[in-house]
Amino acid sequence: MSSTQPYTDLGSWIARRAAISPDRPAITFGDDTQTFGALSHRIDCLAAQLREGGVAVGDRVGYLGPNHPAFLVTMFGCARAGAVFVPLNFRLTGAELAYIIGDAGIGTLIVDASLTPGVDAVRDELAVTRWIAVGTVDGWESFDAVASASEPITDPAAPEPSDVGLIMYTSGTTGRPKGAMLTHGNMFWNNVNALLSLDVTSTDISLVCAPLFHIGGLNVTTLVTLQKGGQIVLMPAFDPVQALKLIADKHITTMFGVPAMYLFMSQVPDFETTDVSSIRYLVCGGAPVPEPLMRRYGARGIPFAQGYGLTETAPLALVMSTDESERKIGAAGNKVVPLSDVRLVDADYNEVPVGEPGEICVRGPQVMAGYWRNEAATRAVIDDGGWFHTGDIGTADADGYVFVVDRVKDMVITGGENVYPAEVESVLYSHPAVAEVAVLGTPHEKWGEAVTAVVALKPDATLTLDELREHAKDRLAGYKLPLRLEFVDALPRNPSGKVLKFQLRDALAE
Ligand code: ATP
Ligand code: MG
DSSP states (O other): OOTTSOTTOGGGHHHHHHHHOTTSEEEEETTEEEEHHHHHHHHHHHHHHHHHTTOOTTOEEEEESSSOHHHHHHHHHHHHHTOEEEEEOTTOOHHHHHHHHHHHTEEEEEEEGGGHHHHHTTGGGOOOOEEEEESOOTTSEEHHHHHTSSOOOSSOOOOOTTSEEEEEEOOOSSSSOOEEEEEHHHHHHHHHHHHHHSOOOTTOEEEEOSOTTSHHHHHTTHHHHHHHTOEEEEOSSOOHHHHHHHHHHTTOOEEEEOHHHHHHHHTSGGGGTSOOTTOOOEEEESSOOOHHHHHHHHHTTOOEEEEEEOGGGSSEEEEEOHHHHHHTTTOSOOEEOTTOEEEEEOTTSOBOOTTSOEEEEEESTTSOSEETTOHHHHHHHBOTTSOEEEEEEEEEOTTSOEEEEEEGGGOEEETTEEEOHHHHHHHHTTSTTEEEEEEEEEEETTTEEEEEEEEEEOTTOOOOHHHHHHHHTTTSOGGGSOSEEEEOSSOOBOTTOOBOHHHHHHHHHO
8 A cells, every 4th residue: 555545545444454354254245255355355446447437536426225245345446546435315216316416416326236227217317427236237337347347456546534535415304415525534533433432343243234325324333343343244224123133143243223223123023032142232323212222122131322423423423332321311422522522502602501402513523524515505504613513402411411402493382482302202102002203393373383293003002192191291391292193104214214204294284
């Protein structure tokens, strides 16, 4: 490796690891396991092919597909070639996808064979020049052929920490996803912060079942485990039964998931009897871990580490170890990660006193460069002092632990009082008839907004508004109790399991 290679360069992570432990297992997918040496070789071959195909420094390469080794080979290969990697959400279809592919200016597009028909349907609208399928598809080059067509790259790009490595679109929980520009430095420093705050070892075997195209699936345990020299086991997509089976079969030691995934796993009938003794701890983020869920896993000897962050912060901003997680039950994150700053501010950007709610702001080397081709949106979230405004409300306690309260956008204002849905939801979840619940504000003539509970019932269960209010009234102030109850079969969720409240809001407005 040339001595001018910046140590922060994402493209060099696997090459450097392969130089240390080439024969250690890196990625397992189905029955296949690639060592670090083999992975590094494949990455460098793909990088050479991308360059030979005309991909220049800064060009965007898109990847659309479920979790697969090709995703990671492409990401690292792009970095080796100096290209910008753009992971795409495979739940998006047709017009949405065409919009993002056009917006990002993707020239080379790599698509899982299962998803090429959807792309072919909008092919005429795309300015893509090279079409590569993971699998065998008519009219597409094959990824395997491409990745073995050239000798490994000998003069990889040497991106600076400030160069963009990925454009990663946000989850679209509150509306249309935004393209966060993550630099090589962002990726590197997030990994350093993760290694400094989570207990990661080179003998870890991490299950990857959250989508890699989301920051949580990619950057919380996946890349951290790889850079540390541990092994990852990829699942194409999350399935609670399969996840439990893999934990037992592959002796999984840790994984990243969102609470919904852990909830669904705990509802599998085999949950109590599956051998989970290899698990050291689970990492949860994206939303707070409800206390009953923590207890269920605790009963099986499994602790949680928790984290809070956003795509825009690559993502770690707050992390809580397993011990702290036990001590501060209900806290959604805890102390700021070592190499970053966090503060809570009011509407005038003044820091709020201990215990008072304020918007969580993050500053540090993991904060994105900005939104892709959207200067106005960038200026709206990153202030002159370099603070990124998250749009989330939190409170801090005297020990410096930050409790994430809710999104600014989701707060319900009823009769002049602020109600944070997450607090109400955690109480309603304990009602025995409730399988899933989301709380949101709906327009109300007298109170401005009405606290509204949208519930998916457990099989054969029934529930009335009065029963729900009665259940919650000892634990919630009167104004926080639901005024309206609506039922759905299941809550609308995005691929990482987050409830799409804007969809519920639209549906209720009709
Ligand atoms: P969009 O910005 O497109 O609406 P999104 O904000 O859901 O989507 P992500 O960047 O994937 O996209 O998610 C970040 C958000 O997830 C945070 O702003 C916060 O609201 C929520 N979040 C993340 N971790 C936690 C946590 N531990 N507790 C509570 N909320 C969390
Ligand atoms: Mg967001």
